[in-house]
Amino acid sequence: MTAGIIAPGEIAPSSGEPPFLRLPERDLFQTRAARLDSLAAGHALGDYLRFLAALARAQHAALARVRDVPLPDPEQLQRCRAHGMAPLGAQVWKRDPVWCEALRHILAELEPGALPEAARAAIARLQKMEVAGLERLADAILAGDFARIDRAVAPFAAAALQVYWLHMATSLGSEAFVRLETHSACPVCASAPVASVVRIGGDDHGLRYLTCSLCSAQWHTVRVKCALCESTKGISYYGIEGGSAAIKAENCEACKGYLKILYLDKDPNLEAVADDVASVALDVLMAESGAERAGINFYLLGGDA
Numbered sequence: 001m002t003a004g005i006i007a008p009g010e011i012a013p014s015s016g017e018p019p020f021l022r023l024p025e026r027d028l029f030q031t032r033a034a035r036l037d038s039l040a041a042g043h044a045l046g047d048y049l050r051f052l053a054a055l056a057r058a059q060h061a062a063l064a065r066v067r068d069v070p071l072p073d074p075e076q077l078q079r080c081r082a083h084g085m086a087p088l089g090a091q092v093w094k095r096d097p098v099w100c101e102a103l104r105h106i107l108a109e110l111e112p113g114a115l116p117e118a119a120r121a122a123i124a125r126l127q128k129m130e131v132a133g134l135e136r137l138a139d140a141i142l143a144g145d146f147a148r149i150d151r152a153v154a155p156f157a158a159a160a161l162q163v164y165w166l167h168m169a170t171s172l173g174s175e176a177f178v179r180l181e182t183h184s185a186c187p188v189c190a191s192a193p194v195a196s197v198v199r200i201g202g203d204d205h206g207l208r209y210l211t212c213s214l215c216s217a218q219w220h221t222v223r224v225k226c227a228l229c230e231s232t233k234g235i236s237y238y239g240i241e242g243g244s245a246a247i248k249a250e251n252c253e254a255c256k257g258y259l260k261i262l263y264l265d266k267d268p269n270l271e272a273v274a275d276d277v278a279s280v281a282l283d284v285l286m287a288e289s290g291a292e293r294a295g296i297n298f299y300l301l302g303g304d305a
Helices: 028-040 046-064 074-083 098-109 117-128 131-143 154-172 272-278 280-288
Strands: 002-005 193-198 208-212 218-220 235-239 247-252 257-263
Touching (some): 028 046, 098 117, 098 154, 193 272, 247 280
Antiparallel strands (some): 002 235, 193 208
16 A cells, blocks of 8 residues: 655636535436446456446436425525525435335336346345335435444435435525535535545636535535545545555544545546445555545445345
C-alpha cells in the first residue's frame, strides 16, 4: 500500500461560481449499469458486478414508472432553508408507498434464471413480505442499523429506496436545497456519502463533491480537510500499489475514518457506487491497517445475494 500527504490549497476553478449541489440525471441508473458491466470483465467480483448491473437496469425501468408522489410544499421548503435542514431527510420524511411499488417493479424486471440461487431466495422472501415488514426493513436500512436486517434482501430494498429518493430530488430541483451545517450529510436527504469525486470540466473543474449513498446528489466540499470531521491535519491518501491511480482512500488521523476519493481526470468513466464496489480490495487493505470505512454503500453490506 502506498500513501501520500494531501497538499494544501484548493485547485482553482474556472471563472464563474461553481454550484454547491449537483442533482443526478434521470439516466443515472443506466450509466451505472454500463459502468458495472465494463468493470465486470476480468474482475474477481465479475459475477456480482454483473448482478448489480442488472439491478441498476431494473432501477432505471422502475424509475420510468414512478407516479407523482407527495413533495414538500413551499412552506416546508422555506422552513428547511431557514433552519438548514434537508427537505427529504431519510429518517424523517414520511415515505409514500410508491417505493414499495418500485421494489415490485425492480423484482419483476430481474430475470430469475440469470441470478444465483441466493439472490433468487432473497427475492422470494421479499415477495412474501407484508408492507409493514417492508417498511421496517426500510427504516433499518435508512437508519444504518444493518445488524438487524436480512442483508441478502438489503440490496433490492435499497435499490427501490434509491429510485424513490432520486425521483423526489429531481422533481424538486436544485433550488429547493441549501447547504447543511453538517457538511458530511447530503443537503437533499441528510444521508451519508458513498465516496467523493473530483470533477472535471466546467465551473467545478478540480473541485471535490461528495456523492450521496441514497439519492446520488453531489455536494461540494473543499479538499483541504477531512470530509467527515473537517480536520485539516493528518490527511493521507492510500492506494493499492500497481492499482488504479484514479481511486484512493482519504484517511484522517483525527477521526480514524476514511472515504474513497475518485479522480475523473484520471478516469472520466468513474461512477461512485460502481467503482466503490469494484475497489473493495482497497477497503480490505484499509481495514487491515485499522482504518474505519465511513462511506455507506448498500451493495457492500455483506450477505449472500
